Amino acid sequence: MTHPNSDDLLQWYDINAREMPWRTPPAEKQAGVKPDPYRVWMSEIMLQQTTVATVRDYFIKFTKRWPTVDDLAAAEDADVMAYWAGLGYYARARNLLKCARAVSQLGAFPQTYDELIKLPGIGPYTAAAVSSIAFDEPSPVMDGNVERVMARLFDIHTPLPAAKPELYAKTAELTPRARAGDYAQAVMDLGATICTPKNPACGICPWWTPCLARQNGTAAELPKKTPKKPKPTRHGIAYVVHSDTGALLLETRPEKGLLGGMLGWPTSDWCDEPSAAPPLDVKWTKVNAQTLHTFTHFNLRLDVMVATVEGVPMVSGRHWVEKHAFQPSALPTVMRKVWDIARKA
Ligand code: SF4
Known part of the structure; x- marks a missing residue:
């Protein structure tokens, strides 16, 4: 040989x-x-x-x-x-x-x-x-x-x-x-x-x-592979809020965890049955489309809620970004998908 x-x-x-x-x-x-x-x-x-x-x-x-x-x-x-x-x-x-x-x-x-x-x-x-x-x-x-x-x-x-x-x-x-x-x-x-x-x-x-x-x-x-287990699906809610001044409410995600340190929309937890956790007590409208995204270990389905508020009220842990300074390209892909749905609503 x-x-x-x-x-x-x-x-x-x-x-x-x-x-x-x-x-x-x-x-x-x-x-x-x-x-x-x-x-x-x-x-x-x-x-x-x-x-x-x-x-x-x-x-x-x-x-x-x-x-x-x-x-x-x-x-x-x-x-x-x-x-x-x-x-x-x-x-x-x-x-x-x-x-x-x-x-x-x-x-x-x-x-x-x-x-x-x-x-x-x-x-x-x-x-x-x-x-x-x-x-x-x-x-x-x-x-x-x-x-x-x-x-x-x-x-x-x-x-x-x-x-x-x-x-x-x-x-x-x-x-x-x-x-x-x-x-x-x-x-x-x-x-x-x-x-x-x-x-x-x-x-x-x-x-x-x-x-x-x-x-x-x-x-x-070849190579042979042990079949993978199907991925579970988690659910969540993403909140996109516009100020009447044109600003958008965003958060920098915690350093530790998924999408750590990245900019994104406020969201609920991602789990089997998320409880609503809107960042502001205002009238929210659910968009008639979901964001679907695949992570390494699970699939994610996010409902998208949108709202408009007057001015730019202080919201703990979140910050307003003026429209001219907002760059969708600076968002991770799942958050960009949320924006694509919310901006058409
Ligand atoms: S190494 Fe791959 S491409 Fe080369 S002979 Fe073997 S099977 Fe074919």
Whole structure:
């Protein structure tokens, strides 16, 4: 049996590497250009649970506004949260800032897995990816694409997530000591462009010869996955109140919890049967449409209530935003959906 070889994949990568705004192409690396750890780190944080296509524009916007880790460290929290709006998983944005401030204090990004993992918001995957891609440390890097490639290459039928340790061991075994960063990106590119979930293009794969799933005709059924439980649905009420001066009543959500630190409309709790908790004692009108949104662990259905008040009365924990200063793009997606319904009411 021929064993898969990292050199075969690296040769393929040298010609086929995808272009990414955060990536140092293999030819440039070989000419001595060093990847910028700030850009590598930011891309890895943004790419968690998010597609490359979505991340591109956010990455460009962020690095234009804050070109270095010191610039980001000095940013206002609200500014960063507003730039992150729409990208989801908002704890990442809060940790991005915490981590930037920690790195700025250190003076530079640490270069090893063991040091990187001590930073806020950097877990085992991100520490491995940054140490490998930015500093060429041979840390095994395993994301969903890599899991799929390893399961097929070695014809592993144990379902995910139970298969993870076995797949990680294979990932580690294949990671070379030289060009570890290029290799990590090469496996990801292979998974994204050739060894795709449906219809893998085995005929043009650099690992065609050694791949066991290709030999056994099992590629299409791998990786196996333990079926997920259906998501529960929670309910809630969102309140959109206009002042007759044109201002809107918003709140900054508590730091801890879902959408933490993000701007949004006042809402009730999100549960099976929410009790009404309007922010003002006025006449509310229920809009004849619901906001539907999917979070990682549940679906949310929000009723939308609208009201108009005179002036801008003080409301504890909430603040008025003048219409000219209101930017729907600074809201997280679920709150933007609420606005889309409320503004047509
Ligand atoms: S030969 Fe096919 S199944 Fe195997 S790694 Fe390549 S694309 Fe994936």
